[in-house]
Amino acid sequence: MTQSRVTIRDVAAAAGVSITTVSHVLTNASGKRIAAETRSRVHRAADELGYAANPVARTLRTRRSQSVGLVGDEIATTPFAGKIILGAQDVVRTHDAVLLVTNTAYDVELEQREIRALLDRRVDGVLYAAMYHRVVAVPPELRGEPVVVLNARTEDPTVSWVVPDEYTGGWDAADVLVRAGHRVLGMINDEDDIPASHLREAGFRARCAAAAVPDADVTVMFGAPNTDGAFEPAIRMLSQGERPTGVFAFNDRMAMSVYRAAAMLGLRIPTDLSVVGFDNLEIITEGLYPGLTSLTLPHYEMGAWAAEQLYAQIDAPAGAPVPVRTAKLRCPVVHRASVTSPPR
Amino acid sequence: MTQSRVTIRDVAAAAGVSITTVSHVLTNASGKRIAAETRSRVHRAADELGYAANPVARTLRTRRSQSVGLVGDEIATTPFAGKIILGAQDVVRTHDAVLLVTNTAYDVELEQREIRALLDRRVDGVLYAAMYHRVVAVPPELRGEPVVVLNARTEDPTVSWVVPDEYTGGWDAADVLVRAGHRVLGMINDEDDIPASHLREAGFRARCAAAAVPDADVTVMFGAPNTDGAFEPAIRMLSQGERPTGVFAFNDRMAMSVYRAAAMLGLRIPTDLSVVGFDNLEIITEGLYPGLTSLTLPHYEMGAWAAEQLYAQIDAPAGAPVPVRTAKLRCPVVHRASVTSPPR
Numbered sequence: 001m002t003q004s005r006v007t008i009r010d011v012a013a014a015a016g017v018s019i020t021t022v023s024h025v026l027t028n029a030s031g032k033r034i035a036a037e038t039r040s041r042v043h044r045a046a047d048e049l050g051y052a053a054n055p056v057a058r059t060l061r062t063r064r065s066q067s068v069g070l071v072g073d074e075i076a077t078t079p080f081a082g083k084i085i086l087g088a089q090d091v092v093r094t095h096d097a098v099l100l101v102t103n104t105a106y107d108v109e110l111e112q113r114e115i116r117a118l119l120d121r122r123v124d125g126v127l128y129a130a131m132y133h134r135v136v137a138v139p140p141e142l143r144g145e146p147v148v149v150l151n152a153r154t155e156d157p158t159v160s161w162v163v164p165d166e167y168t169g170g171w172d173a174a175d176v177l178v179r180a181g182h183r184v185l186g187m188i189n190d191e192d193d194i195p196a197s198h199l200r201e202a203g204f205r206a207r208c209a210a211a212a213v214p215d216a217d218v219t220v221m222f223g224a225p226n227t228d229g230a231f232e233p234a235i236r237m238l239s240q241g242e243r244p245t246g247v248f249a250f251n252d253r254m255a256m257s258v259y260r261a262a263a264m265l266g267l268r269i270p271t272d273l274s275v276v277g278f279d280n281l282e283i284i285t286e287g288l289y290p291g292l293t294s295l296t297l298p299h300y301e302m303g304a305w306a307a308e309q310l311y312a313q314i315d316a317p318a319g320a321p322v323p324v325r326t327a328k329l330r331c332p333v334v335h336r337a338s339v340t341s342p343p344r
Numbered sequence: 345m346t347q348s349r350v351t352i353r354d355v356a357a358a359a360g361v362s363i364t365t366v367s368h369v370l371t372n373a374s375g376k377r378i379a380a381e382t383r384s385r386v387h388r389a390a391d392e393l394g395y396a397a398n399p400v401a402r403t404l405r406t407r408r409s410q411s412v413g414l415v416g417d418e419i420a421t422t423p424f425a426g427k428i429i430l431g432a433q434d435v436v437r438t439h440d441a442v443l444l445v446t447n448t449a450y451d452v453e454l455e456q457r458e459i460r461a462l463l464d465r466r467v468d469g470v471l472y473a474a475m476y477h478r479v480v481a482v483p484p485e486l487r488g489e490p491v492v493v494l495n496a497r498t499e500d501p502t503v504s505w506v507v508p509d510e511y512t513g514g515w516d517a518a519d520v521l522v523r524a525g526h527r528v529l530g531m532i533n534d535e536d537d538i539p540a541s542h543l544r545e546a547g548f549r550a551r552c553a554a555a556a557v558p559d560a561d562v563t564v565m566f567g568a569p570n571t572d573g574a575f576e577p578a579i580r581m582l583s584q585g586e587r588p589t590g591v592f593a594f595n596d597r598m599a600m601s602v603y604r605a606a607a608m609l610g611l612r613i614p615t616d617l618s619v620v621g622f623d624n625l626e627i628i629t630e631g632l633y634p635g636l637t638s639l640t641l642p643h644y645e646m647g648a649w650a651a652e653q654l655y656a657q658i659d660a661p662a663g664a665p666v667p668v669r670t671a672k673l674r675c676p677v678v679h680r681a682s683v684t685s686p687p688r
Contacts, residue, residue: 066461067461067465075420076419076420076421076426076429076445077420077426077427077429077430078426079422079423079424079426079625079627080423082420082421082422082423082426083421085420085421085447086421086447086449089447089449093454096457098446098454098457098458098461099446099447100444100445100446100461100462101420101444101445101446101447102442102443102444102445103429103430103433103443103445105430105433110437110442113442114442117410117411117442117444118444121411121465226630227626227627227630227631228630253627253631256631257631260633263633281423281627282571283423283571283597283625283627283628284627284628284631286570286571286572287571287597287600287601287628289604289607
């Protein structure tokens, strides 16, 4: 008898239990109280018959729960990444399912309880989502479940993830400025050691170099990523002898304090100084005057991409390998009125 | 035999079914397939014995699911009311339970599916929450379940709700200005017909009247509640002969365009013009220069209050009346640098 011929029915018959019980045991289904003795009988039967308990055996579940969980750190409670939920939800709806969102508030114990609650409720899969792009470890409770990491990366090669393309974002921010003619450029970067700060700066510098702007004419300073954080570095940067005529701020909140520093120094935007932000937080970009050119984080698109990948796992036939995919999604530039050619 | 002596055991015995089945039938538990014949036998037995199927009979459920649902319109996906979730969650945690959040996106059909999904998962109760203060109808699916309406009012007298105290908010905004000495005042109100616009204006006018400011010296103009909406009305208001020296903007986004109008007219804040906002959206209030004095919507406190009331219902003993409470929570003033005494 070849391995491929062994079915779950054979295992059930050999172990003297139902097919459902075999499925629960081999998929390690949570929320099922199955006696340890039964579990070991099922595993023994499966081993003896050469039945491969594979990670997608979970699709043997007799019916879908028509729900997907989104475990987020603080996506639902802060103003920055809510569209992740909208993007995921729009895809989940096309599968006639609902999205159940939890908020861990970075509390590991709470996160475990929430994951347990979702698995107990037999969600069909879990989106594990971060408010800002970082490297995460997938909680062990989610092993063997359909899972996609959203707005974060993971080092686990068996897990799919999606993040914004930060490097290209930095490149495109510089591109807007060099195409407008700027040859002395500045970046006010987030002082935090996170992927976005490193990658946006690398992309920004690379685009400047590609435009043959000398390194000496590219100034990078650092501040906290809030509405006050860029003020002091911007004052320093813009008081230099040969000051930058185009500045890229790590995010829109920092761009807000670049506007303030410029006003303080008597520099008009965009005539004397061009500014590019990041996040396209409309409250800021459309509230500032002149409107701020900024890059959009693809929150909606990442949410939708992740939900689609999750369903690719959920829908994979039993026995098929789980498809693993990763993606960096582009951050489109939204042009407003804060960039023009440099003063002569 | 008095009615109070009849127990669920008696009904179960008379109907020839289990206590659990009686409980499911009488609480109209969702997700339970019970034959129509069984249902009517249970109802008949309950009627004959005079057993009162009351709205809190649901607490007869043998065990708690240790979860609470939050059905929100777009709280989790927009930047304005996320702290509602945080406040609710902090209370839910003290009950060793988790909060499952759904987002209806104002779609009635989706909302029904989400409520059904939550009830199928046997949540212990539901918070029915709105992104902004309005009047809502509690969906019929939630009848008989523990439910609290959050950041909205309902006309159903059996349902508890909590909203911000908008009238006192308007009163307090005027209070900040009249105490600083302003005698000619303006409000730029939201043009939408919602409780907040009517009540804030009424409170604002009442406080002006209490300070003996003549009606003729209180100007109210209207605009859309966004970062651009107050610009044109503010230009008109501040170009008047005897212009207001203190202006209350319906929200911080509108205050942002009051700042812009003031700059355009050469009026300095706060020396020439004092400004008070509403929402205390920190991205704006701390990003504007000078920092914007604003009122905080008590989102966190409303979330916590609603979750506490929900648990009062969940924990009510079987047969006890469901406690109904309503609350208007104060919107505290956060003083920053945008208000001073009027120019002489």
